[in-house]
Amino acid sequence: MDARERLSELVRQRGSSLAALSRMIGRNSSYLQQFLTKGSPRKLEEADRRKLAQFFAVSESELGGAEEKSRQSGDDWLEVPRLPLEASAGPGALASAEAPFGAFRFSRRWLRAQGLEAARLSAIRVIGDSMDPLLRDGDEILVDRTPAPFREGVHVLRLGDALHVKRVQAGKPGRLRLISANDAYEPVEVSLGEVDLIGRVVWKSGRL
DSSP states (O other), X not given: OOHHHHHHHHHHHHTOOHHHHHHHTTSOTTHHHHHHHTOOSSSOOHHHHHHHHHHHTOOGGGGTOOOOOOOTTTOOEEEEEEEEEEEESSSOEEOOOOXXXXXXXXXXXXXXXXXXXXXXXXXXXXXXXXXXXXXXXXXXXXXXXXOOOOOSEEEXXXXXXXXXXEEEEEOSTTEEEEEOSSTTSOOEEEEGGGXXXXXXXXXEEOOO
């Protein structure tokens, strides 16, 4: 698979906008569209390729860079983007732009053992206290956006324009129960049409 095919596949998997990605790397909004459809430029410049590889958490070699040598029996590292988004464990946080501001590095072997694909992961911050003590204000969580049948667990979800992190359970037919870890907050029941499940929380970091 050449660099154009791989980039097109990653964009499709991530549900990203070519125009937004072009602006993220400091180019005009049609830059990546022209790269994919018209072959101009012939190859991505190194700085552009590095930013895109970091965003998608893949090797630069997949986007046309030189093949990287494996490290220590193939146990190399992949970067998962940290997005400037906040999932509220409280009243609700408004979504913002999704250009990454940094990354967490995870062992490729560890991700594989957990059944996780780096390109489907992103890290965001928790605000509020409704998931305390499971998730505390300021914790960063790893969200797995891999499409899968619903199963109960801790999810990041969107209600209207607000992002929340809650334990989600099946409720009455056609409804979901959103449950806080903090007993001070009552469970909330919503219809399936009201909520968009973004992804399952699979890891957290936080200060002791």
